[in-house]
Amino acid sequence: MRNASWIRDYVALAVILAGLILLFGALSGRFLTPATFGAIANRIPTLTLVATGMTLVLIIGGIDLSVGSVLALAGAVLGVALTDWQWPFFACVALAVLVGLSAGAANGLIIVGARVPPFIVTLGMLEIARGLAYLTTNSQTKYLGAAVEGLARPITGLGLSYAFVLALLVVVAAQVLLNCLVLGRRMVAVGANEQAARLAGVDPRPVKFTGYALAGALVGLGALCNVARLGASDPNAGVGLELSAIAAAVIGGTSLMGGRGSVIKTFFGVLIIATLEAGLAQVGASEPVKRLVTGLVIIIAVVADAWRQRAAGKSFPLFARLLGKTINPNSNHPR
Amino acid sequence: MKVMIPSASLRNIVFVVALLTLALGLTACNREKSNEGSSQPRVALIMKSLANEFFLTMADGARKHQAAHRDQYELIVNGIKNETDLAEQVGLVEQMVAQQVNAIVIAPADSKALVPALKRAKAAGVLVVNIDNKLDAGALMEADLSVPFVGPDNRAGARLVGEVVAGKLTAGDKVAIIEGVPTAFNGQQRRAGFEDAMRTAGMNIVSVQSGYWEMDRANNVATALLSEHPDLKAILCGNDSMALGAVAAVQAAGRTGKVLVAGFDNIAAVKPMLADGRVVATADQHADKLAVFGIEAALKILRGEAAPADQTTAVDLVTR
CATH class of the missing domain: 3.40.50.2300 (Response regulator)
Incomplete structure (x- = not known):
C-alpha cells in the first residue's frame, strides 16, 4: 500500500502557504493586514470554482482546456441577458450556469461518445467558446455595475463575500461527493483504472460524462463570480485560466494520470497561487521576476508532493495506515 | 518510376498549399462580388486582434469608409487571433504581397519583429503605411527602410x-x-x-x-x-x-x-x-478613424498627391 497520510499532506501544503505569507510579510510592511487577506479571499472564488471542476475532470483521467473560454462565454451571455434582454438577475445566473453546463456536457458527450482524446476535444471547445463569446458581445466589454456587484461585496460582520462563501460550500460539497457518494467513488475508480472499473460492473461512460458536465456548470458559477467582482463582463476574460486551474490542482497533489486528487487540497493550491500573485504585486516585483517565482513555486510544490508520496510508501506505511487514508487509495494505480 | 510515400513534411507542405489556394480562391470570389474587375487600387488592412473592441472599431470604420468610396479602392481586412501572435501577422503580410495588393496598411503587433516582412513587401513594390503602433525607429534604420506613420501621439x-x-x-x-x-x-x-x-x-x-x-x-x-x-x-x-x-x-x-x-x-x-x-x-484617439486615416494617406501616396511622410492624428481628452 502506498497511502500517504492525509495529515502530512495538509501540513506540507500549509507549510508552503505559511512560508509564502511570512516571506511577503517580511518583504512588505503592509502584507500581514486584514485588508490583504480580505482582498485575497475575495479574488479567489472564480479560480476556486474552476479548479474544483478541473480536479473532478483530472480525477476521472481527463483534462479540460476550455475552462477559460467557457468562463468568458458564460460571462458574456450573463452580461447580454442582464443589459440587452433585461432579464431578471436570477434568470441570468441560471442561464450562465446552463451555458457552462452545456459546454461541459458537449465536451463529455463528444469525448465519451466518439472516444476521442479529451485534450483535443476541449482544445476545440476552447476555440469555439471564445469565438461565441466575441460573437455574443460583439467583442465589447459590457458594464453591468450594481446589478451584479453585490455578490462580490463583503457580507457585513463576516468580511467575506457571498462569492467566497459560495465557493467554499462548493469545495465542501465536491469533497463529500468524492469521499462519500457512489458517483464520486466511481469517478475515482474509473480514473484509477478504467478497465478494472468496467470489470467491476461500473460503466465508465456516464461517470465521465457527468464529470465534464459538472466541471462545466462550475465554470458557469465561476463566470458569475468573475463578472460580479469586476462589475463588467469581458469577452477576453479567463485567457490562460486553464493553466492556473491545472496548476492549483496539481500543487494540491491531483494526479494528471487520474484516480488521485482532493478538492480541499486543490483549494490549498488556489490559496498558494493567489497569495503568490497578491504578494508579488504588493512588493512591486518586476514582470520577469513574477513569472520566475510563480514557475518555481509550482515545481517545488509538485516535487514536494511526489517526494511525499514516495516517502509515505517506503518509510511509514504503518504510520500512514494508522492515521487514515488519502481520499484516493492508489494501490492499483498503474504507474 | 518509383512511387514515393510522401514524408510528413511534404504532406504538411501540400496541406498548407491546399489551404492557401482555398483561402486565395475565397478572397478572389469575394473580390469579384464586390467589384467587376476594375483597375482600382487594392488596399490590405492588417490589424491586431479583431476580438479587441478597439481594433474591431478601427476595422469597422475602414469597412464603412470603403463602402462609401466603393469607386475609389478595394479593401481586404485581416486580423490576427491573439495580439501577441507575431508569426500569424508576418504570414498575413506575406499572403497579401502574394496577392499583389497595391498597399498594406498595418497596425504591427510588435514594433520591431514586423520590419523584415514589411521590407520584403516594399521590395515587392507594395506601399506600406504604418498605423496605431509605431514601428521602431532603430529597427527601421537598421533595415534601411522608411515607412510613413499615420497615427496619434x-x-x-x-x-x-x-x-x-x-x-x-x-x-x-x-x-x-x-x-x-x-x-x-x-x-x-x-x-x-x-x-x-x-x-x-x-x-x-x-x-x-x-x-x-x-x-x-x-x-x-x-x-x-x-x-x-x-x-x-x-x-x-x-x-x-x-x-x-x-x-x-x-x-x-x-x-x-x-x-x-x-x-x-x-x-x-x-x-x-x-x-x-x-x-x-x-x-x-478616434478608433473608428485611425484605419481610415491610414487608408486615405495610402491612397494619396498611390495617386501621387502626397509624399510618404508621417502624420499625427488627433487625441482628445475626455472627462465626461
Missing part, C-alpha cells in the same frame, strides 16, 4: 489625461501606474506620458506594474497596490479595460472617491464611470 494623449489627475491632487501625493504590455510601443508611450505629467506636477510614483491590457489582471494588481499603499491617491491605467478593473478594486477596498482612476481609449463601458466620477479622465 499616445504620449501626448496620456500626458493630457495625467494632467487632469494631477490637477485634482497636491504635490507629493502617491500615485501608481498600471501599464499595458511592456513590450508594446504605444503602451510604453502612454506610460511615459503619464510619468511626464506626474513628474511635472511633483507626484510620487510609488509603483509601475503591467496589467497586460486586461481587466482581470489590472484588478489584481490594483487590489495589491491598494493594500500596500493605504494613502494611494490615484491609479493611471494604460487603457480603459484596465481602468474598469482598477475601479472594481477601488470599490472593493471601499475607497471610491479617495483614489482617482484614469484610463485611455474612451470605450463604451467606461461612460457611466466618467459620468459619476469613478473614472476622472480618458483619451479618445
Whole structure:
C-alpha cells in the first residue's frame, strides 16, 4: 500500500502557504493586514470554482482546456441577458450556469461518445467558446455595475463575500461527493483504472460524462463570480485560466494520470497561487521576476508532493495506515 | 518510376498549399462580388486582434469608409487571433504581397519583429503605411527602410489625461501606474506620458506594474497596490479595460472617491464611470478613424498627391 497520510499532506501544503505569507510579510510592511487577506479571499472564488471542476475532470483521467473560454462565454451571455434582454438577475445566473453546463456536457458527450482524446476535444471547445463569446458581445466589454456587484461585496460582520462563501460550500460539497457518494467513488475508480472499473460492473461512460458536465456548470458559477467582482463582463476574460486551474490542482497533489486528487487540497493550491500573485504585486516585483517565482513555486510544490508520496510508501506505511487514508487509495494505480 | 510515400513534411507542405489556394480562391470570389474587375487600387488592412473592441472599431470604420468610396479602392481586412501572435501577422503580410495588393496598411503587433516582412513587401513594390503602433525607429534604420506613420501621439494623449489627475491632487501625493504590455510601443508611450505629467506636477510614483491590457489582471494588481499603499491617491491605467478593473478594486477596498482612476481609449463601458466620477479622465484617439486615416494617406501616396511622410492624428481628452 502506498497511502500517504492525509495529515502530512495538509501540513506540507500549509507549510508552503505559511512560508509564502511570512516571506511577503517580511518583504512588505503592509502584507500581514486584514485588508490583504480580505482582498485575497475575495479574488479567489472564480479560480476556486474552476479548479474544483478541473480536479473532478483530472480525477476521472481527463483534462479540460476550455475552462477559460467557457468562463468568458458564460460571462458574456450573463452580461447580454442582464443589459440587452433585461432579464431578471436570477434568470441570468441560471442561464450562465446552463451555458457552462452545456459546454461541459458537449465536451463529455463528444469525448465519451466518439472516444476521442479529451485534450483535443476541449482544445476545440476552447476555440469555439471564445469565438461565441466575441460573437455574443460583439467583442465589447459590457458594464453591468450594481446589478451584479453585490455578490462580490463583503457580507457585513463576516468580511467575506457571498462569492467566497459560495465557493467554499462548493469545495465542501465536491469533497463529500468524492469521499462519500457512489458517483464520486466511481469517478475515482474509473480514473484509477478504467478497465478494472468496467470489470467491476461500473460503466465508465456516464461517470465521465457527468464529470465534464459538472466541471462545466462550475465554470458557469465561476463566470458569475468573475463578472460580479469586476462589475463588467469581458469577452477576453479567463485567457490562460486553464493553466492556473491545472496548476492549483496539481500543487494540491491531483494526479494528471487520474484516480488521485482532493478538492480541499486543490483549494490549498488556489490559496498558494493567489497569495503568490497578491504578494508579488504588493512588493512591486518586476514582470520577469513574477513569472520566475510563480514557475518555481509550482515545481517545488509538485516535487514536494511526489517526494511525499514516495516517502509515505517506503518509510511509514504503518504510520500512514494508522492515521487514515488519502481520499484516493492508489494501490492499483498503474504507474 | 518509383512511387514515393510522401514524408510528413511534404504532406504538411501540400496541406498548407491546399489551404492557401482555398483561402486565395475565397478572397478572389469575394473580390469579384464586390467589384467587376476594375483597375482600382487594392488596399490590405492588417490589424491586431479583431476580438479587441478597439481594433474591431478601427476595422469597422475602414469597412464603412470603403463602402462609401466603393469607386475609389478595394479593401481586404485581416486580423490576427491573439495580439501577441507575431508569426500569424508576418504570414498575413506575406499572403497579401502574394496577392499583389497595391498597399498594406498595418497596425504591427510588435514594433520591431514586423520590419523584415514589411521590407520584403516594399521590395515587392507594395506601399506600406504604418498605423496605431509605431514601428521602431532603430529597427527601421537598421533595415534601411522608411515607412510613413499615420497615427496619434499616445504620449501626448496620456500626458493630457495625467494632467487632469494631477490637477485634482497636491504635490507629493502617491500615485501608481498600471501599464499595458511592456513590450508594446504605444503602451510604453502612454506610460511615459503619464510619468511626464506626474513628474511635472511633483507626484510620487510609488509603483509601475503591467496589467497586460486586461481587466482581470489590472484588478489584481490594483487590489495589491491598494493594500500596500493605504494613502494611494490615484491609479493611471494604460487603457480603459484596465481602468474598469482598477475601479472594481477601488470599490472593493471601499475607497471610491479617495483614489482617482484614469484610463485611455474612451470605450463604451467606461461612460457611466466618467459620468459619476469613478473614472476622472480618458483619451479618445478616434478608433473608428485611425484605419481610415491610414487608408486615405495610402491612397494619396498611390495617386501621387502626397509624399510618404508621417502624420499625427488627433487625441482628445475626455472627462465626461
